[in-house]
Amino acid sequence: MKYSYYPGCSMHSTAAEFESSFRFVAGVLGMELTEVEDWFCCGATPAHITDPLLGLALPTQNLLQARPTGLDVATTCAACYNRLKTANRVALEKPKKREALAQILGEEYKGEIPVRHILDIFVNDVGVDNIQRNVLFPLNGLRVASYYGCLLTRPPEVADFDDVENPVTMDKIVEALGGVALEWPFKTECCGASFSLSRSDIVGRLAGEIMRYAKQAGAECIAVACPLCQSNLDLRQKEASEYEGVEFNMPILYITQLMAVAYGGGGKDVGLGKAIVNAESVVHRVFGHRGSERVER
Amino acid sequence: MADAETTAKTKKKADRTGFEPHIIGFLCNWCTYAGADLAGTSRIGYPTNIKAVRVPCSGRVDAMYVINALKNGADGVLVSGCHPGDCHYNQGNYYARRRFMILREIFSAMGINPERLQMSWCSAAEGAKWAQIVAQVTEKIRELGPFEGI
Amino acid sequence: MARIGVFVCWCGSNIAGTVDVKKVAEEVSKLPYVVYSTDYKYMCSDPGQNMIKEAIKEHRLTGVVVSACSPRMHEVTFRRTVQEEGVNPYMMEMANIREHCSWVHDDMEEATEKAIELVRMAVAKAVELEPMEKIEVPVTKRALVIGGGIAGIQAALDIADGGVEVILVEKSPSIGGKMSQLDETFPTLDCSQCILTPKMVDAAQHPNIKIYSYAELEELDGFIGNFQARIRQKARSVDMELCNGCGDCWNKCPQKKIPSEFEAGMSDRAAIYVPFPQAIPNTPVIDRENCIYFQSGKCGVCAKICPTGAISYDQSDEFITEEVGAVVVATGYDLFNTDVIGEYGYGEIPDVISGLQFERLSSASGPTEGKIVRPSDGKKPEEVAFICCVGSRDDKYGRPYCSRICCMYTAKHAILLHHKSHGSQAYVFYIDVRAGGKGYEEFLRRATEEEGAIYMRGRVSRLYRDNGKVVVKGADTLSGAQIELHCDMVVLANGITASPGAEELARKLSISYDEYGFYSEAHPKLRPVETNTAGIYLAGCCQAPKDIPDSVSQASAAASKVLALFSGDFLTREPNIAEVNPFTCTGCFTCREVCPYDAIDEEEVTVHIDGKKVTRTIARVNLGKCQGCGICCAVCRSNAINLKGTKDLQIFRQIKAFTGSEKEKSDEPVGSKK
């Protein structure tokens, strides 16, 4: 299983623990990653809301740089995923724009490189059985609310690897790790990550509702698969708690961190210490003593 | 409509010396033929150049009819039937349209100006439209000049 | 040799004011085959017609050209005229020199010239005309009705009352259709079963009606007036003659956990069952998929318990062929499957139910005996949201059309909720309220004014659970507000889709259907109950979504069409249909592909080629089905199929005549066969 890997900006900074846990998990599962050469930012939301062409040119150029490997492009960030997929769709379906892009980039891109989110790769390439087989420390019934966020499944014509209203990929992974995947209604509600810095009032409300429903479902933690979701829900938990009038203290973990824990990853790989809301407590709860040892290691 | 009237009035034979095209019109019985009747009942004038052949459906019009007409000295041919979706026989006019497109291509390939074949949709209620069609088609073929054969 | 007479009409000054009729008569007299020509003031008047008759006698005319008004006006008149004088009526041709000439031109010289051309063309065609006889087909005066919902029942009753035998085929174990599942009906709120059950009984007892329930049409052969219907009587596993409907079997059957179709899954039934107590026939069937005996060979309880020994496990499907002359299709509809709308969580959230489930909840004969309670905990719902247009008017789910009944049944549901569950509040989310029927707007106002249902104009975006309630994320576009309601129950007004298997049945009947599977009527305005296949009629929701009054109207209309068809012993049809030349037909069947009426049959012919006998399959036009459009003729590469009355040769002559290649008598006479 070889992939071309597009980390996206966050993986090298705010989401360092996503990167390290993902690399660890990839190793365990036998995925070989080659980072896209000289990759740069996909432009995220700010680019395409400012200039649609720029918003397409940036991800397209990145895909062009991934092309020589001939491998599927794996990505971790939901926003990058959405942008890269959109670039593919435009290349396939909108010949006029494809031409304009070729003019800008000096090379034509025809949408030939499959872009995959790692959740898709885990469940559909690696397989739930394999995910389960590698578990050393089952999650002992850890109650996890899987949060997919808005961009991973929408719009379905672009994303298309899971149900748009009730995705289950991450839930399958949680169950395979020995956790309990909770049925809850806010799996795909937007957390307002794009306002994380500019309108924390909006984010407080959106994150607050998400947290409330997770809590109501009995979640001990929320699992995410996107750096923007993680940093927003983690960073803005104070605002969320203020909005809802309860102290949530809800650990927000990357799904790969949960996997790494179950696969016996070391503290550096798992990176639990990086969260603002204490996430280590979750592991302690699940494994008791042994768990804390493991995390220290 | 105003067009049609002026064309009809100003192009009186007495005032004209030039070329008068011979045009044959294949009109579907249910829509265009009835529309042409309505133009009559409403006394909406138009040029005399087109003579109608009544067919049950525009889908009845064989490609050979068109070619035959040109071979026998017509300068233009008009096929007219019900609007798409209104065909008395459901899909006849779709077949007609498809055949029309192909024929025009064949004409081009043969060196015949495809404009010599015209097609229109005209319902039983469109008397005025019929007059307009006749005026326009006549004008068009007049512009193309006499068909000299190939 | 053809002998043609030409009669040029003045129509008073209508023609003669613009066209020099004398000149026309004189000019055309010079044409080949024209042996007589004249003009007269009013051709259609009695003296005019007599003139034609006299001329036929005097000049031994074989064909007549009347140069007058549009054939759409007087073709029938003049055909009768010549027939009265012993000439085949189809040997008469008209030249339209009024509507197409004198009325639209004002230059006398030009108009006269054109009139001459038009007459010349008519004469050319007249030379090639052939005598034709009207087609007569014998009719079998029995009708087949497919589908036993309200539409099928009504059609069957009306036809039977007209003294004609009816075969009614219903695929489920009982007739009654969807209407039997409804509670009270808009716009009058009369009880559905109270008005339907008597009709079901009438149908069952009518001496002219034979019901095959639990049966399906297997195959339909033949054509209008002469169909052979092969019917599959599915194995009931119960002997209809012996069973007395005592019910011991279904009470004792151990397999009781099968969701009842009739109760829309709100309660269970046994493996041997009658769908509902008033079912007709009141004989159970064994649902073999779910019966223990059929699945594993054990059980057999019903056979042991049955007092009449009616259980018959080894019954198998039977096939019956019925001869009928006409078919009424009344196979109804199905409800849109709301499972696919992820954001509404139907099937996951127990208190989100369908409109039909609400009918069952509200019905006194339903699983709760008419008490409106929520499925999750059996409690009375206080706040109930109703969502309109679910799966209708929605391109996302491939259904841009309006289902036509859901606005009204939602208004009804709101009223019923307020009637039956005091203190409950109905919130209706709608986009537009479509209340076009008689008394419908008033009914809607009753819901909003008298019952106090709150209508909100906006589509709901999402439903989800919160602490035992269902959160409704909606909008009120009139105030511009986003709305979030916490409701106890949500009712989805599912749209209507074509009934399952509609397309398969359409293929058996060779009738056409639209992209959604609803059957197509022959003309959307003027032939709304006929199909393109002569002798097959439509009634009820199989054609398009409709309410009960419209279903019943269409059913009665279809019945009257059937009775009109059966009013004589023969069907008489115009003879201008297509005809295959068996010598030139290559059997390619391109004609069959384009024929809109499925009028091309296959025929085996034996011909001698080089002294050898060769059997070939060629095309044959079905007299009963062909409507004379001529589409087939234009596609036949070997020119083997021709339309009588508009033959290729007839048109070619017209073309030649028009362009003047055949002007003078001195020309070589054409039509050498004369």
Place this chain on the structure above:
Amino acid sequence: MKWEIKTEDIHTSFRDEVEELSGESFGACYQCGKCSAGCPIAFAMDHGPTKIMRFCQLGMEDEVINSDTPWLCASCQACTTRCPREIDIAEVMDALRIIAKRRGIKPRTDPDIALFAEIFLSNLRWFGRIYELGLVGEFNLLSGRFFKDFGKAPAMFLKRKLALLPSNPFKWGKVREIFKKCEKMKEGEGRE
């Protein structure tokens, strides 16, 4: 909010402009309200997306351009995913932002939103990848919201979540080239 619409308020040319840029057709919208119903940000907007669609149908340029809705749209695509007429509403919002910028209009209620996008892009243009500390710092500086997130920053430093130096990819020249070419294309558009 205007309570009266007069002939002169209706600008079909504006509608056409938005249609051209977004590739969506407003005739398709039957104002069902589903987009507003499911929009997570609607509570903070002056007009829900449905009303914006309505204003676009009518070509009511002033209302649309001066609304903060397009700026508040989080591009979450809930509306696009669920619209029964398959209209890409999120794309329309993008188009409206761009048109507002063309007209030199700053978001009325919250200029910071536009500012954030601007700083993000300039960061991207300079460094090729997003330098998050720089982003936060610059944003705070320019928006005048000093220290807003500095309360968080030390915690994030300690946890090594914010990289201190921008990591430069090799082909940063390519990035700038893309920016320049896109700008040129836009200018070309403007001249037409």
